[in-house]
Amino acid sequence: MNRQKPLFFDLGFFRRSIQQKIQYRPCTKNQQCSILRINRNRCQYCRLKKCIAVGMSRDGNP
Numbered sequence: 001m002n003r004q005k006p007l008f009f010d011l012g013f014f015r016r017s018i019q020q021k022i023q024y025r026p027c028t029k030n031q032q033c034s035i036l037r038i039n040r041n042r043c044q045y046c047r048l049k050k051c052i053a054v055g056m057s058r059d060g061n062p
């Protein structure tokens with residue numbers, strides 16, 4: 001598996017999203033948002049997607 005650098009600052013967000021089954025509003029930009037530290041709250045849909053993409057498992061463990 002491609003091990004990218006974990007997004008540590010997103011672990012809390014990710015766990016909360018999974019455990020509370022939060023449904024974020026779908027992305028309005030083709031789900032192509034860049035998730036940067038400065039704008040990570042702009043699109044939570046892409047942010048969650050990014051978490052999954054880097055290999056965080058759905059039960060909340062990195």
Ligand SMILES: [Zn+2]
Pocket residue numbers: 027028029031032033043045046047
């Ligand atoms: Zn987005």
